[in-house]
Amino acid sequence: MLEKEEKTKVSLKKEDKKQRLLDAAYHLFVEKGFRDTTIQNIVDYAGVAKGTFYLYFKDRYDIQEHVIAAQAYQLFQHAIEAIAIQCPDRFEDRVIMAVDHIIDELMENRDLLHLIRKNLSAGLFEPKLVRLLEVQNSEFIKVFEQDCKASNIPISNPQLMLFMIIELAGSSCYNCILHGQPMDIMEYKPYLYKAIKAILHMEEL
Structure with a gap:
């Protein structure tokens, strides 16, 4: 004992x-x-x-990757908590809310955005980083996959779709928030959310 x-x-x-x-x-x-x-x-x-x-x-680059994974986890976890509180009825609205929550946090913490840069999806999908936070990060993917199954939207590969959405949001919002390119982030949000809805429904075509 x-x-x-x-x-x-x-x-x-x-x-x-x-x-x-x-x-x-x-x-x-x-x-x-x-x-x-x-x-x-x-x-x-x-x-x-x-x-x-x-x-x-191993070196500075290794700990940098671990830090990015840990900070990305926090963003995804906060998004899950926000959805649990407000709980929109429609699947696509829950996805939009999660992305919106992450963007708002990055707007408030530009230092974090500088650190993560365009690597937001790395915390979920980069194999070496996922091993660091395997249990925690799989929760975000699990919630997305469960919502996919519960919705009536045909989605053959939920993880690939989530990757596409996170990559789109992370890379484009980096430029909008930090550089105002191609436009201010608040102007850009409606276009981004239309694009995300199109991705969610692309297999219906």
């Missing part, structure tokens, strides 16, 4: 160090930018030894 408790404490301590490194990397990437952040900066901010960094990550 004591041995089991000791192993649990060690495991929790390891997870705490890993999380501190992730939190430190996120803070520094946002504050200084990825290019100007060194591994030494990260471990100093996290308060751990440099060798500890390499127990969890």
Whole structure:
């Protein structure tokens, strides 16, 4: 019993160090930018030894990918929570609400958008990143797939369709929010949502 408790404490301590490194990397990437952040900066901010960094990550690029996955998870999780509260009746309205919620969060946190750039879908579909948050991120995909089945819309490959929607929203909104190109994000939203509805119904044609 004591041995089991000791192993649990060690495991929790390891997870705490890993999380501190992730939190430190996120803070520094946002504050200084990825290019100007060194591994030494990260471990100093996290308060751990440099060798500890390499127990969890290969290099700066590896921890950057982990940070993107973690932040993307938060966005998707918040979208699920918003849908659960308001619960629109129609499937396509729930999809639009999820995308709208994610866009609004990125509008409010442009530093996060700079970090994620156009890689929003990576948190759900990039194999290496999905392994980091496999259980959590599969929840968003699972909700989408369940809604697909419950709707009367013919969708042969729900995951591919979700990928298309997230890629479209993530890449185009990056330019609209940060650069106002081709137009302001609020002007762009109606066009984006029409395009998403068209994607959802494309197999009816």
